Amino acid sequence: MTEASDYRYRIRSAEIMPIYDSRARQTLSVTVCTADASGTGVAPAGASRGHHEAHELRDPDGGLISACAKFRQEIAPRLLGMDCRNQLGIDEALITLDSTDNRSRLGANTLIATSMGAIALAAASAGMPLWQYLAEAHEATEMCMPLPQIQILGGGAHADGRLPLQDFMVVPLGAEDWPTALSWVAEVYHAAGRLMSERGLLRGVADEGGWWPNLESSEAALDLLVLAIETAGRKPLDEIAISLDIAANQFYHDGCYHVDGEALTPHAWVEKLLRWTRRYPIRMVEDPCAEDDPVNYAAFYEGFHPKGLIVGDDLVVSNGARIRRAVKDRQINAALIKPNQVGTLTEAHEALLSCPVPIVSARSGETEDSCIVDLALGWQAPLIKVGSIARGERTAKWNRGLRIHQAHPMPLMRFPHPDNQSKL
Ligand code: 2PG
Numbered sequence: 001m002t003e004a005s006d007y008r009y010r011i012r013s014a015e016i017m018p019i020y021d022s023r024a025r026q027t028l029s030v031t032v033c034t035a036d037a038s039g040t041g042v043a044p045a046g047a048s049r050g051h052h053e054a055h056e057l058r059d060p061d062g063g064l065i066s067a068c069a070k071f072r073q074e075i076a077p078r079l080l081g082m083d084c085r086n087q088l089g090i091d092e093a094l095i096t097l098d099s100t101d102n103r104s105r106l107g108a109n110t111l112i113a114t115s116m117g118a119i120a121l122a123a124a125s126a127g128m129p130l131w132q133y134l135a136e137a138h139e140a141t142e143m144c145m146p147l148p149q150i151q152i153l154g155g156g157a158h159a160d161g162r163l164p165l166q167d168f169m170v171v172p173l174g175a176e177d178w179p180t181a182l183s184w185v186a187e188v189y190h191a192a193g194r195l196m197s198e199r200g201l202l203r204g205v206a207d208e209g210g211w212w213p214n215l216e217s218s219e220a221a222l223d224l225l226v227l228a229i230e231t232a233g234r235k236p237l238d239e240i241a242i243s244l245d246i247a248a249n250q251f252y253h254d255g256c257y258h259v260d261g262e263a264l265t266p267h268a269w270v271e272k273l274l275r276w277t278r279r280y281p282i283r284m285v286e287d288p289c290a291e292d293d294p295v296n297y298a299a300f301y302e303g304f305h306p307k308g309l310i311v312g313d314d315l316v317v318s319n320g321a322r323i324r325r326a327v328k329d330r331q332i333n334a335a336l337i338k339p340n341q342v343g344t345l346t347e348a349h350e351a352l353l354s355c356p357v358p359i360v361s362a363r364s365g366e367t368e369d370s371c372i373v374d375l376a377l378g379w380q381a382p383l384i385k386v387g388s389i390a391r392g393e394r395t396a397k398w399n400r401g402l403r404i405h406q407a408h409p410m411p412l413m414r415f416p417h418p419d420n421q422s423k424l
């Protein structure tokens with residue numbers, strides 16, 4: 001590479017601005033430029049968070065004035081002159097500048113928007129879509145699209161706690177490709193909406209676009225979901241399985257799990273959840289127990305593995321070391337990878353490599369940004385989670401996948417076997 005060609009990749013400017021997310025809250029957008037290309041990264045935001053997530057920097061009133069000021073004073077000058085292809089160097093510079101363990105000085109929101117802006121710029125400079133740029137870097141050859149898990153009903157922190165469990169999702173694991181997978185899920189979504197509307201149970205949509213139902217219990221929601229799959233003409237389990245994000249942190253208080261009007265001991269809760277996994281076509285369960293109840297998390301694992309995936313989210317917060325420990329302690333066999341839970345793309349990728357079954361995931365607070373699909377595909381994650389199939393910030397992601405598939409048809413990933421520990 002000549003010096004003149006290197007010069008094309010030098011960062012010439014970096015700018016930040018607040019924009020709005022899907023909950024009408026401000027979030028950060030960072031644009032990084034060379035002389036003839038630009039890349040933009042946007043920070044998403046979670047509502048149900050693990051205590052060990054990297055810190056989101058906000059002013060006391062929720063604004064982002066101090067995050068923007070710190071970016072302009074410290075981050076932008078540090079980026080100038082750096083080679084945009086040097087993602088590791090850029091992310092290390094961000095981590096060093098921040099200098100805290102939990103990214104609280106500059107904020108994980110500031111860092112992830114910058115880190116994503118830099119990789120978007122590198123891909124634009126190379127004249128490639130982001131997924132292809134990432135795939136080339138990781139030498140992916142025969143590529144598959146990640147298998148989507150898509151929310152049909154929303155509850156927990158995303159629907160004012162109306163249902164205790166947060167996400168009732170479906171996984172179209174019998175579909176051959178992304179367009180078929182989405183069309184099956186759209187049918188289930190419509191069927192669920194119709195069934196609830198006929199019974200006067202529909203209350204609108206929750207934060208991630210799933211229906212917000214007025215159901216009396218989690219079991220009523222599971223019954224409805226199975227009926228919706230059947231009404232859509234699909235075979236439960238073989239063609240479409242159920243995935244639950246329990247987000248149990250939200251209803252674990254005073255040593256009990258408070259579910260559907262009952263205060264259950266951890267043992268009783270795990271037993272109940274295991275009964276559901278026997279009675280319903282459930283193949284994935286995320287955060288079955290609270291992050292500070294690892295013993296019962298492991299008890300659930302022993303009862304469910306290897307029938308399906310036990311997915312760590314709040315427990316492991318996309319942190320490579322925490323993922324490795326939870327896998328070793330037989331608490332999880334899969335984990336969500338949410339880049340803003342750690343702050344930089346390099347750390348998120350390191351977490352993905354530490355995980356037997358990584359699921360690249362958006363957050364409940366999102367924008368029209370669709371780079372999460374490029375990350376999941378470029379990194380060849382087996383699964384992707386971005387909420388429901390309604391609301392623009394969600395369809396931006398699914399439609400991004402449709403456009404990629406239109407130009408480069410690829411098969412869907414097969415549902416991973418829970419014993420796949422090959423990456424460890
Ligand atoms: C989760 C996500 C997405 P949030 O818990 O997995 O559903 O929610 O972004 O609020 O953490």
Ligand code: MG
Pocket residue numbers: 245247286287313314
């Ligand atoms: Mg979760």
